[in-house]
Amino acid sequence: xxxxxxxxxxxxxxxxxxxxxxxxxxxxxxxxxxxxxxxxxxxxxxxxxxxxxxxxxxxxxxxxxxxxxxxxxxxxxxxxxxxxxxxxxxxxxxxxxxxxxxxxxxxxxxxxxxxxxxxxxxxxxxxxxxxxxxxxxxxxxxxxxxxxxxxxxxxxxxxxxxxxxxxxxxxxxxxxxxxxxxxxxxxxxxxxxxxxxxxxxxxxxxxxxxxxxxxxxxxxxxxxxxxxxxxxxxxxxxxxxxxxxxxxxxxxxxxxxxxxxxxxxxxxxxxx
Numbered sequence: 001x002x003x004x005x006x007x008x009x010x011x012x013x014x015x016x017x018x019x020x021x022x023x024x025x026x027x028x029x030x031x032x033x034x035x036x037x038x039x040x041x042x043x044x045x046x047x048x049x050x051x052x053x054x055x056x057x058x059x060x061x062x063x064x065x066x067x068x069x070x071x072x073x074x075x076x077x078x079x080x081x082x083x084x085x086x087x088x089x090x091x092x093x094x095x096x097x098x099x100x101x102x103x104x105x106x107x108x109x110x111x112x113x114x115x116x117x118x119x120x121x122x123x124x125x126x127x128x129x130x131x132x133x134x135x136x137x138x139x140x141x142x143x144x145x146x147x148x149x150x151x152x153x154x155x156x157x158x159x160x161x162x163x164x165x166x167x168x169x170x171x172x173x174x175x176x177x178x179x180x181x182x183x184x185x186x187x188x189x190x191x192x193x194x195x196x197x198x199x200x201x202x203x204x205x206x207x208x209x210x211x212x213x214x215x216x217x218x219x220x221x222x223x224x225x226x227x228x229x230x231x232x233x234x235x236x237x238x239x240x241x242x243x244x245x246x247x248x249x250x251x252x253x254x255x256x257x258x259x260x261x262x263x264x265x266x267x268x269x270x271x272x
Contacts (some may be wrong), residue, residue: 010108018072018163018213019107021084025053030082030109038207046200046260055241056190057084059265060158061091066234066245067154067186067267068095074153076143078131078177079160080105083113088156089124099123100146104137106130131160131167134176152270159263161226162192162215174226183272187230190240190265194219197260204261223264230268237266 011017013032018171020035028051033040042049073096077088080103090124090158092099103114103126114126125142137143147153155177163171178187194201196218201217208214234245 015211015219016208016213017107017109017162018215019081019110020084020161021213023084025050026057026084028082029085030113034212038204038213041207042200042204042261045203048259049200049261052240052259052261052263055239056159056263056265059190059240059243060088060156060188060225061086062187062246063242063265063267064088064154064156065091065192067188068092068099070184070186072152072154072184072186074151075099075101075156076104076137076147076149076153076177077101077156077158078104079163080110080126080158081107081159082110089121096232101125102127102146104129104131116173126142128242131157131165132173134173138177138180149180150182152182152186154186154188155181156188158188158190158265159192161189162217163212165214165216166251171226175229178229179236181270183270185270187227187268187270188265189223189226189268190263190270191223191226192217193262193264196262197228217267219261223266227266227268230270233269237264239263240265243267 014034016034016038020031021039024039025037026029029208031209075088075092088101089101100123106128108128111126111128112267114271118124118126123146125146127140130142161170166174192215196217204215235243243265
């Protein structure tokens, strides 16, 4: 099967996708030439970006496992990306098999994978939607059929809010989801930081300008404000390779020093 034959309807093979670029950085196979061009240009100025992508994934897995261990049984993953093992549902169902998971992404390639992987999987659903339209997501019958918003829920925004431009009001989007979340709910965010190396920011900005993969690098204080209404737990908002909530001796370092592309992550708890 050729690359173009894999592309589902609605995908422009000349436009990079953040989900497919990330898949390439993680060593996946579901990417197009245009995605590899973007990633390879970034790797020329930030050769440790693959390690940062792996660290971001490890943060996500460890964080959702911790949330499940706190008794949360519902998860909404906004900006899922192309499936990578261990998935969210695999991770949380190791803690409790009754966990329910909604995967949300606006990329048709992600939707194609979700249809195959999640077929005949009770308690798990995937929908094609844009996190910028919270009313559409929160009112989707797949979501309302699986998620009880009177009970704690974990909402994941891992590696996606930097694709939301300032004029699209990322803080307002987070607030729209927060307003539906019961006390005891959790919010996971990881975000590309303005403290990244200037050459890496410039290269990524130039390669993705005007596309859905265009990113807005924000400062530590700007990302902290996205957690308004939540209490940060664990180490707080820190580089993803440093986020760890268990004994530190269990953490195997992935990155030495400060990476060229800095991604920080945190987990917020919604108190009563």
